[in-house]
Amino acid sequence: MNPLRILLLCHSFNSLSQRLFAELRAHGHTLSVELDIADSVTEEAVALFRPDLVLAPFLKRRIPPTVWQRVTCLVVHPGPPGDQGPSALDWAVWRGEPHWGVTVLQANGDFDAGPVWAHASFDMRPATKGSLYRREVTQAAWRATLAAVQRFAGGERSAPALPDDAPLVRWQPLLRQSERAIHWATESTTSVLAKLRSGDGQPGVLDTLWGQACYLGDAHPASAAAMAEFSDAEPGAMLAVREGALLRCTVDGGVWIGQARRADPPDTHPTQRSFKQVAAELFATEAAGLPQRPVPLQRSPDEWGELRYTEHGPEGARVGCLGFDFYNGAMSTARCERLRAALLQVRERPTKVLLLLGGEGFFSNGIDLNSIEAAAHRPGDSAADASWRNIQAMNDVALAVLQTTDRLTVSVLRGNAGAGGAFLALAADQVWAHGSVVLNPHYKNMGNLYGSEYWTYLLPRRLGDAGAKALMTQRLPLLAAEALKIGLLDHNDEGSRQGFEERSLERALALASSYNQSGELAAKQARREQDEAHRPLALYREQELARMHRNFYGFDPSYHVARHHFVHKQPHAWTPRHLAVHRP
Ligand code: COA
Numbered sequence: 377m378n379p380l381r382i383l384l385l386c387h388s389f390n391s392l393s394q395r396l397f398a399e400l401r402a403h404g405h406t407l408s409v410e411l412d413i414a415d416s417v418t419e420e421a422v423a424l425f426r427p428d429l430v431l432a433p434f435l436k437r438r439i440p441p442t443v444w445q446r447v448t449c450l451v452v453h454p455g456p457p458g459d460q461g462p463s464a465l466d467w468a469v470w471r472g473e474p475h476w477g478v479t480v481l482q483a484n485g486d487f488d489a490g491p492v493w494a495h496a497s498f499d500m501r502p503a504t505k506g507s508l509y510r511r512e513v514t515q516a517a518w519r520a521t522l523a524a525v526q527r528f529a530g531g532e533r534s535a536p537a538l539p540d541d542a543p544l545v546r547w548q549p550l551l552r553q554s555e556r557a558i559h560w561a562t563e564s565t566t567s568v569l570a571k572l573r574s575g576d577g578q579p580g581v582l583d584t585l586w587g588q589a590c591y592l593g594d595a596h597p598a599s600a601a602a603m604a605e606f607s608d609a610e611p612g613a614m615l616a617v618r619e620g621a622l623l624r625c626t627v628d629g630g631v632w633i634g635q636a637r638r639a640d641p642p643d644t645h646p647t648q649r650s651f652k653q654v655a656a657e658l659f660a661t662e663a664a665g666l667p668q669r670p671v672p673l674q675r676s677p678d679e680w681g682e683l684r685y686t687e688h689g690p691e692g693a694r695v696g697c698l699g700f701d702f703y704n705g706a707m708s709t710a711r712c713e714r715l716r717a718a719l720l721q722v723r724e725r726p727t728k729v730l731l732l733l734g735g736e737g738f739f740s741n742g743i744d745l746n747s748i749e750a751a752a753h754r755p756g757d758s759a760a761d762a763s764w765r766n767i768q769a770m771n772d773v774a775l776a777v778l779q780t781t782d783r784l785t786v787s788v789l790r791g792n793a794g795a796g797g798a799f800l801a802l803a804a805d806q807v808w809a810h811g812s813v814v815l816n817p818h819y820k821n822m823g824n825l826y827g828s829e830y831w832t833y834l835l836p837r838r839l840g841d842a843g844a845k846a847l848m849t850q851r852l853p854l855l856a857a858e859a860l861k862i863g864l865l866d867h868n869d870e871g872s873r874q875g876f877e878e879r880s881l882e883r884a885l886a887l888a889s890s891y892n893q894s895g896e897l898a899a900k901q902a903r904r905e906q907d908e909a910h911r912p913l914a915l916y917r918e919q920e921l922a923r924m925h926r927n928f929y930g931f932d933p934s935y936h937v938a939r940h941h942f943v944h945k946q947p948h949a950w951t952p953r954h955l956a957v958h959r960p
């Protein structure tokens with residue numbers, strides 16, 4: 377394939393854009409990125425970079441004719457051929473479509489209606505829109521993009537002719553809140569879940585909690601066992617709290633609602649808009665009146681909770697699996713504390729190997745920027761104090777992993793990991809990832825944050841000093857395959873995403889029963905002791921935190937500004953220079 381100059385034009389450099397960026401680069405193409413800020417800026421980017429092809433993986437506006445008339449522009453649409461409109465995936469989840477697709481089409485004057493260059497389909501999964509987007513859509517988008525780019529690189533300049541059985545065009549309008557609205561008095565759990573999942577991550581479903589208008593998300597079905605004590609409850613009633621989620625009654629069961637965002641008055645300034653928070657924290661006073669219903673780590677699969685532990689294999693070669701499925705991979709102080717307590721608890725179990733499974737969608741994205749932002753609005757608290765508490769709690773989790781020296785620990789990346797979440801993974805002895813995972817093992821994109829989580833110990837021990845420095849300064853997303861090549865990972869699973877958990881467990885069971893396990897363990901303990909004698913972990917922590925203290929409390933407000941923009945989803949005013957390589 378001829379290498380191409382490809383300009384990625386996107387609303388934000390989101391997970392899909394990152395995956396395509398990294399994959400295309402790995403295929404030898406020269407990439408640059410321009411965020412979609414204004415038509416004139418896009419025109420300028422095209423003039424400066426002179427791309428062979430513009431690729432738009434995630435856009436909220438049309439590409440200007442001055443651009444698509446000059447250079448071939450391919451748009452990634454999260455719907456099958458013929459599907460058009462701004463809420464493609466929302467409708468698919470809302471309707472419970474069994475299969476869905478992604479289309480790569482050429483931009484022209486009509487929205488989503490240009491000639492189709494390639495498409496790919498996938499089976500839907502009972503999951504949120506965001507989860508499907510980050511997994512199935514991204515995977516299909518890469519397949520279709522690769523096919524389209526290969527055609528273009530091979531010299532084709534127009535889309536293949538339409539097949540005779542081309543699907544009918546179907547314009548689907550914006551999915552409005554009136555259609556998303558939940559009628560608690562009449563709707564089943566299945567219907568409530570479909571609506572909530574169709575709006576998750578954005579925009580959520582407009583509803584009311586304790587009479588206050590808010591958007592809901594992060595919904596999970598309640599088990600029959602959890603609902604047993606509430607058999608007399610009215611549909612819509614608020615029943616209990618678990619790990620910050622609220623249990624709400626439906627006509628035939630209940631749902632746990634993990635996240636809520638207050639509805640803003642119409643004239644709210646964009647910088648003051650509300651943002652998602654843990655539901656029981658947003659409604660702390662009201663939720664305090666509800667009973668707490670915590671669950672044990674080991675429990676039936678249908679009993680929802682963020683933390684879960686399972687054990688497998690024969691006596692003497694047992695494997696423990698600890699999952700921590702935190703919404704958006706955001707690890708607030710409370711979540712870190714619960715995770716650390718869980719780690720200490722499962723360390724009491726006679727296992728040879730402990731798998732840290734993170735979440736299904738994200739392994740971890742580090743400290744919880746939303747809960748930190750919320751602290752800025754709480755009397756007697758501040759974002760700086762909340763950041764400080766959160767990074768200490770994150771470090772305590774990393775330390776608990778590092779100090780688990782009596783068995784092998786493995787981080788299993790089922791989804792992406794970013795910033796502190798990527799370094800948390802490195803605290804384990806081994807790191808395995810699925811091939812679709814994108815890592816962002818750097819902190820600087822969040823207002824030049826220095827970072828902690830013992831990264832100054834963990835990264836150089838894998839990459840050396842020069843490698844660690846290069847990774848931290850380049851600030852680019854990394855594919856699992858690339859991470860394996862440089863030594864950041866120990867294993868990259870290129871099989872299908874479905875079945876990755878089972879394959880990881882098989883691998884761990886083999887490890888647990890391998891004859892040289894005790895030798896490896898002794899070597900690990902000796903290495904840790906040597907490292908500790910050379911430079912204690914406490915010193916790494918102290919020096920990292922001294923820099924973080926400056927980020928949180930110092931004169932330079934960059935971190936606070938960046939976090940505020942991130943949490944409030946402020947549109948970008950310019951493209952960071954490490955992405956827009958066409959700009960001097
Ligand atoms: N705290 C709170 N929310 C977070 C988060 C964090 N650390 N990291 C991601 N999220 C949220 C996003 O706001 C977004 O919310 P939404 O559901 O309202 O859309 C959701 O998770 C998905 O994130 P998104 O940025 O769309 O995912 P992505 O896969 O495209 O990008 C990252 C992944 C890691 C590059 C990006 O999310 C990021 O930069 N996160 C911040 C990491 C960080 O700086 N952590 C703090 C320092 S340790």
